[in-house]
Amino acid sequence: MNSTPEANINSISRPEPSAPRSLQNLTILSFNARKSWETTSIVLDKCAGYVDIIMFQEPGWKGVRRQPSTRNKEGDVACGPPLHNSWRPFTEAFDNRDEDRAARRVLTYINRRLDVFKPQLRSDIIKHRDASIVTLHFPQPRRGIPHEFNILNVYNDGETHAAVHELRRISETLPRISLCAGDFNIQDRTWDEGAANQIRPSSPFMRLQELFTDLEIQYVHPVNRGTPTRIPDDENSRASVIDLVAASAALINQEGFHYKIKVDDRERWGSDHWPLQIEVPILGCEPEMRCKRKIEAWSEEEDDYVTQICGDLGRMTENVSESAEELETIMGRVSTAFERAWEAYSEERKPSRHGKKWWNENCKKAYQEMGENGGPRNREMRNKMRKTLRVARRQYFDKQIHNMASDRKRPWDLMPWTRERKMPAVEAILDSKGNSCNTEEKLFETLHNTYNAADNREV
Template sequence: MSRGPDRSAGGVVKDVHIFLQNVNKNYAHVDYVLESLKDNFDILFFQEPPWRTIRQTVSTTSAEGDDVVGAPKHPDWLYMVRLPTDGLNPCVMAYVHRHLACLRPSMRWDIIDYWDIFVLSLFTFKGAVNLLNVYSDNAHTTINLLSQEVDSLLALAHMGGDFNCHSEVWDPACSLHPLVVQCLLEFTSDISLEWAQPSNPGLTYIPHNPDLAGSMINLVFMGLLSERSDLLRLDPDHHGPLDHVPISTLVPISESKIRISRIVISRESPEEARFFVDLATGLWALTVEDLSSPDRIEVAAVAVAEIFSLAWNAHAKEVVVTTCSKSWWDN
């Protein structure tokens, strides 16, 4: 019998246990994980899941039957995946244990509609808890997309996946810090997440070819939900035949609130109108007669910046982004 999620004395689900792995389209391994981890985990986040013909079903047009295509299914797990579009198979999917049905787990394609990003929402008495499953290819497509869509994201409690991103920040054997890493770190900072170091550090990608070096490209980012240091662990016991090491994460979902704020001027608001009036007035009154030297250009630039700063500070206000917000610009 499944252990069920950890609950408080009042029956409130306190945390969820997430198993995360790039399964490299290995159908047999996913089938094994579904059965072997049904009593230990609440959510399975997979990258590069298998997608193949499972069986044939009765057809009115073919004697051989119609193909039933997909990933493995199991009676204890809710199967959640975006179906293929334009010939592109899904690169991320989730299995949610049926004992979490009370939290109404939902795929949120309304937030980001992209086949390499999976947003899972759980609805607690304090509101939605949003968890992100990510696969980013070698061209860093998903990282770049997330950076562009930061204003549309809800508050997140967890973001994990295969980022295909090498950096000295999380891999002491790596001397690189490419621009895409800075892009990723700025994005996570904007949504108040931090890279979570496993309590048992090690490589997360171990190539089968012994001539190739291992690395740390499977990552988890979490909010400041707990001071405990044992929330995240590498899980070599369930590594299987794959070259990606699973990551096990315990995510608190009810003991703390996530608070994210931004200083904004709401679009099409009276404050925005007054901001533009003050800005135009200040710039119109600015006297710039001589820009013939670097020093004079710098003086003019400082004056323009001061006008923008005064107008902004006069009309901007702090907005707290909650789990129900749709944009940093919400009132």
Template sequence: MLLRVLSQNVNCSPVITQTLLETKAKEYDIVLVQEPYWGFLHNVLSSVSSTGEEYLGTQIHPHWTLVEQGGPSCVATYINKCLSPLQPKLCTHLVNHPDLLLIAIPDGQRPLYILNVYNDADCTALHYLNARVHVLPAIDIMMGDLNLHNNIWDPAYSHNDHAVTELLDFTNSLGLVLLNTDGQPTHVPHARGMVRTSTIIDLIFVAGRIVEAPTTIFFIDPDGWLLSDHNPLLLSADTSLQLPPGIPRIERKSDAEQMFFADCVLAISGLNPTPPLDSIEDTQRLCDTIFSRIDEAFATHATIPSINQRSKTWWNNKCSLALACFRETRSREDWRIYRRTIRKAQRTHYDTIIHETADKQR
């Protein structure tokens, strides 16, 4: 299957993270976030406080499975629920660091390993990786904010950070190849008219077999930054991952269900006159015929559902329009309008759920 991965530093913004999770669920399988928001989400019931206790964390979403270390950290990984049958796993026994997340997706005899990296100014994550390079598996994809400058990936940059040698030694030892060598910026100052030049500090390294695959596509989205100062890194790579076939179903109380019932009635009524039932064999043949026609009707109207939680999302058309308006103008005012729009949509959505739940319990 074609694995689609997005990586972006979101500058600790819950709005940027929410936007990615809402708008990219049908486009990407994995979202790697650096510097995610961590803080107050909502109050939860408490035995010691009438107002409840603060629940701290980062964003979750019904379309995605959040993978995190637990507690404040500089990385978070979201795995699309469509990959749930593959049972991706967090490999803390191999990499256990607040600035790193290593996930493994089972793929036959050898898992596919994806590493999400945030490397701070002290190169804490890089030092950790180099100290454990002898126990690490063969990583297939490494993406994130490396915070390192070098003219290998940024020809316009004259100063080379001393830790680059350490990074290249690490990637070479694992057989990883750098993809973004075209000089396209990934880090752009917030004030886009500033004299400060844009730089390349968000990098992607992949295994050699991924580089050589003709279907591998990598690019940097210069328009996908929202209000982050980092452009998203986007990767599509053909893998040997195979999703197990889903089970066809017919949604209850749907048009498909009504058509299924109608086809069953039509098929069974077509058996008139009823065949003679003079023996057990006659009865068995009739039953087999009925079940066969029901199976045919089911196969006609059943579909394989997308894997998702049952809860509906709060995103609506007004959110989409507000986001499109901001992307068109890139103005702070339209960003504020967008934030107000999604907050109103969330409030309306969850108020409706609360009222519906309260009505059911009466």
């Protein structure tokens, strides 16, 4: 396995807040939150800028709202995980009143910047409170990084070992696992020098080794080997290694793949575990990012674009087509008119969360001029820049208000409840055989067969 220099073991490299996040590596965190809502929330907030995936074991749940009930006048309490603008939670719904649907002890969060990989909770494969699989779909797979990159999150109860037993039972139906991490609650000298060897065939360690063999994955040592992962509250108790990482051989052989145990007590946030930070190189697997051509709404370019289109179409209406050939010729001219206008007034833009719609060419020129004359330290240039920005904002919003009130006459478009809303994470759609619909063709066929099952049948 590849390793990193010792000097970097306990250091955390975080990009500047304004720097764009590269997709050359996936940073994955595996952490036992000790059933704490506060710990789960803090980790989500602190790691939003540099972590891509967080695999929680024993996450914090609490009542988030009340829902109608047939037994309680005040309604039943609906429990849920912490929500964050940067993260999507991937977990099944549960009901604490039903033993078969008790609160999940694993919870995986995917950063929204990974939406391009279409993350999917594979509840069609496994439905268990102590294990979950999330699949990332890489458009450009390569050795070690398959098209379907399956991540297995595990919490293995130290008394029942229910997760290991369940995974062994369904191991033949599980897909190829690329990465597995979690709290296994199993001690052995293989990863913990202070523990005893478990050589009995029925021991939890041997059962876990058999599971790894069935899944074609193997245990991976951290770069700071020998570091414990669980620090008990009792100072007289021995610290142990029970949080493990296993991966496929192809992924382990990838240059740059490694993980470390973060031993900074400040980053435990009240938990008795230290988090594991895993680095997965995906260079060459990320989708090609292309700049899109765009015309900003309510801009001068938009006015010029509309004016040119209207002028070209107005001149075409003077000629009446009397045959199919003439109609095809006119439609070709219409297409050419739109294409020329679009090429003339649109420009390539890179999406940025810091961009402002009111920013125009005058703002750009003023900013460049200020940079050439001493930057913000030059009071005269700084005041000129502020004045330019103030005028640009005023012109933009005055035009937008006029458009809403006079031209479109839809002032309610300014209200947030009329805009597009983000959909919650959903489970995979299954076909009649119980297989997940991972392609558009399978999805269309499944929906077609479902809603048109009675088509062309005799009544």
